[in-house]
Amino acid sequence: MTTTEKSTAPKTKRAADVVEKVYRQVRDMAIDYRFRPGERINEVELAQRFDVSRTPVRQALNRLEQEEFVTFVPNRGFFAREITPQDIRQIYEFRALVECGAFRLACERATDDAIRRIQRAWKEQTTRCHDWKMISEADENFHVAIADLAGNPHIVKSLKDLNAKIRFFRRIDLEDAKRRENTYLEHATILDRLRKRAVDGEETLRKHIVMSSAHAVEVTKEGLARIFFDTAA
Template sequence: MTDKKPKALSRVDHLYLLIKEMAISFEFKPGERINEVELAARLGASRTPLREALNRLVAEEFLTFQQGRGFFCRQLKPREMFELYQFRSVLEVAAVRLTCENATEDDVQELAAFLDETGPEDGGRSSEQLVSLDEVFHQKLMTLSRNKEMSRVLDNVNARIKYFRWVDMDARRTKTQGEHRQIVDALQARDADLAARLMDAHISKRLDQITAAIKESYSRIYMAS
């Protein structure tokens, strides 16, 4: 036993993960009030651990809380999404610069190999799968920067814009892989400025692009039901 945490997930952790997934995929509608009794029954738990999980998700901005009225799903506000994209760009640009300084040749080689495996074409993948693949690439890069704190916050930012990226990926599916390749090339050349510029261009979105994609997101959220 080399792992130091073989312990089963606590009930709060379990609820936390379940509800987080539901919030990410907008199984709760934006702004929807969450009925504790009903949700607890549905997830087979009582209100006490449920509320503990919900409080964690409030701290992570997946839910909001109003005194006396309970918990609500977050909204999908264009301005907030814009700021999250801007934030994501800042984090990834910083990560790619740090990676230029810190990563070994083998590290970069492994990243290039990952891109080769997943191929330049989308191979008939769904946008869900493409977003996952995209996330893995960015997470690998983040890991190479060796800053866990930034990595953790990036995970949170990504989770909060994930639904939105499913929509976005449809429009960008052919470009993504090629842009990743360019970034890794710059990384191998240890050209931090170029890598940073490419990353920024890869991620940055204008507010009007975001607003348009949010409209599309809304229709998907409410079509599903």
């Protein structure tokens, strides 16, 4: 390696690190709807906030557009994603397809020890959970753990991407005490069907995930109220 190559490599790595850091910070903001739906994203303000140039901000936003967290309008810039009940319901439908396929593969491929580890982890997590945010995180981890038993990293990546898009609404949904109680009971049933390698557990999982149109409207309304009026349940 030449002297020029040696001096260039660290700079390139530092630049990549900056872009990655900005990307993760802006992605977290998009996930939590700290950009209001339809709001134009001010690249200059973000650059000042993170003490960087506009270049890593623009690169981060380009990545987030590909992931559908923001949209780009030529000659106008980047805008925060919109929210509609139909969008939320469709994401949950897609999530159900991904997870049910993973469940079917997990029935074929998972070891008994792996299934027992998920049972223990879920029990430990719910014991430690003291608020709805922790419960939501535990719920997300539970579903990813089952998908991981399918032995296909592409499935896990798809599910994690979907989880990020609905995380805001998942938390709202699990604030409801009745919904949390049902979640615990349904998780127990899902694990029991998985332990028995019962493919009919796939339908149990689908019903557990899919959101009705009416419920999608309800959750979306609550989400919009939180975003625009800073309300809490």
